[in-house]
Amino acid sequence: MATTTANSVDIYLERLHAQAKTRALYTFISIGAIVFVITSGVIFSEEQNAGSLSRGLEQFWDFPVDLFSGAWAAGWDWFGLVGVYTPELFRTINLALFSTALGFICAVFLSLFASANLISNAWVVSFSRRTLDVLRSFPELVIAIALLFLMGKGELPALIAIWLHTVGALGKLFSEAVENCDMKPVEGLQSAGAGWWQRVRFGVLPQVLPLFFSYGILRLEINVRASTILGFVGAGGIGEALKTNISWSYEPDIMAIMALLVITITALDYLSTYIRNKLIGGIQL
Numbered sequence: 001m002a003t004t005t006a007n008s009v010d011i012y013l014e015r016l017h018a019q020a021k022t023r024a025l026y027t028f029i030s031i032g033a034i035v036f037v038i039t040s041g042v043i044f045s046e047e048q049n050a051g052s053l054s055r056g057l058e059q060f061w062d063f064p065v066d067l068f069s070g071a072w073a074a075g076w077d078w079f080g081l082v083g084v085y086t087p088e089l090f091r092t093i094n095l096a097l098f099s100t101a102l103g104f105i106c107a108v109f110l111s112l113f114a115s116a117n118l119i120s121n122a123w124v125v126s127f128s129r130r131t132l133d134v135l136r137s138f139p140e141l142v143i144a145i146a147l148l149f150l151m152g153k154g155e156l157p158a159l160i161a162i163w164l165h166t167v168g169a170l171g172k173l174f175s176e177a178v179e180n181c182d183m184k185p186v187e188g189l190q191s192a193g194a195g196w197w198q199r200v201r202f203g204v205l206p207q208v209l210p211l212f213f214s215y216g217i218l219r220l221e222i223n224v225r226a227s228t229i230l231g232f233v234g235a236g237g238i239g240e241a242l243k244t245n246i247s248w249s250y251e252p253d254i255m256a257i258m259a260l261l262v263i264t265i266t267a268l269d270y271l272s273t274y275i276r277n278k279l280i281g282g283i284q285l
Contacts, residue, residue, distance in 0.1 A: 066251050067251050067254055067255045067258075068255070069251070070250075070251025070252045070254075070255065071251065071252050071255040071256070073252070074252040077252075078252050078255070078256060081252055081253055081256035082256045082259065082260060084256070085238060085241055085253070085256055085257050085260060086260065088237055088238040088240075088241045089237075089238045089260050089261075089264060091155070091236060091237045091238070092224065092227045092228055092231065092237035092238045092239065093224060093227075093264070095155055095158060095159055095162070095227045095235075095236075095237060096162070096220060096223040096224040096226070096227045097220065098159060099158075099159045099162035099163045099166060099223060099227075100162070100166055100216065100219055100220045100223050102163050102166075103162070103163045103164075103165075103166025103167045103170060103219070104166070104170060104212075104216045104219070106163075106167045106171075107166065107167045107168075107169075107170035107171040107174055108174060108212065110128055110131065110132065110167065110171045111128075111132075111170075111171045111172075111174030111175040111177075111178060112175075112178065112200060112204075113125065113128040114128035114129045114131075114132060114171065114172075114175040115175050115178040115179050116179060117178070117179050117181075117183060117186075118178065118186075118196075118199075118200065118204065128175075129175070131168075132167070132168050132171040132172050132175070133168070133172075134168070135164050135165065135167050135168025135171070136165060136168030136169045136171075136172065137168070138165070139165070140158075140161045140162050140165045140226045140229075140230060141161075141229060141230065141233065143160070143161035143164060143165065144157050144158050144160075144161035144230050144233055144235060145233055147160055147161060148233060148234055148235075153234035153235075153236075154234075154235070154236065155235055155236045155237070157235060158227060158230040158231075158235030158236070158237075161230065162223050162226055162227065162230070165226075166219055166223060169219065170215055170216065170219055173215050174208070174212055174215070177208045177211045177212065177215075178204060178208055181204055181207045181208055182207060183203075185202070185203035185204075185207075186199045186203035186204060188203075189202060189203045213275075214275075214276040217271075217272040217275050217276055218272055218276065220268070220272065221265070221268045221269060221272050224264065224265065224268060225265065227239065228242070228261060231243065238257055238260065238261065241253075241257060242254065242257045242258075245257065
């Protein structure tokens with residue numbers, strides 16, 4: 001009996017060893033294929049493009065050097081440029097704040113109907129989930145460009161684009177949080193005769209609201225960057241100012257705008273991390 005068991009163990013170990021060799025071989029082949037594709041792409045681009053990739057890599061640092069040298073040449077006047085573009089930054093932040101708040105509210109209500117543990121009708125749950133899928137399938141830039149053709153330049157197309165994508169992204173996260181919450185309080189309220197909204201208000205929302213706000217603050221940080229990018233296609237704000245200065249090669253102005261963006265995103269990152277840790281009881285900074 002002991003000999004049979006030992007033989008079974010040896011056979012099992014041999015199979016594991018063979019499987020490990022097979023996986024290693026497949027991994028080696030996959031890495032080789034990836035390297036081959038990348039190398040072939042680089043060689044092909046070198047042959048097809050007027051400006052070669054190697055030449056582009058050689059000139060990679062030229063633009064950053066021009067930015068810093070231009071800002072240095074401007075001297076103390078450069079700090080005045082930071083104040084000039086601060087109102088444009090506030091326009092971008094206001095756009096992100098309003099679209100995030102609007103998307104947050106819509107995502108909360110839509111996520112409740114996309115949660116199978118709250119809605120017994122499978123058609124309603126499926127329709128709500130597909131709606132969230134469609135809303136987050138298209139990037140903000142694609143939606144904004146389509147709306148710009150319909151509505152013209154301005155902040156409204158950017159606001160709608162960010163709002164729709166925010167609803168889709170947050171709605172998905174919110175519905176998953178609702179489906180993972182503890183249903184015992186809901187069952188207790190239901191046994192006491194509470195209606196659907198009462199069960200949601202007193203049994204579900206107290207559990208998930210801290211997580212909702214945590215996701216919302218993180219989304220605000222994302223939407224500030226999205227608002228800046230949408231400025232390049234005519235949505236206004238600091239993104240449009242950055243595009244204009246890049247077109248005219250105003251290095252001190254470009255450097256001032258980039259400094260404002262870096263400071264703002266960094267401050268938002270620290271602020272959102274601190275608030276999220278407070279809301280969900282994480283480790284404080």
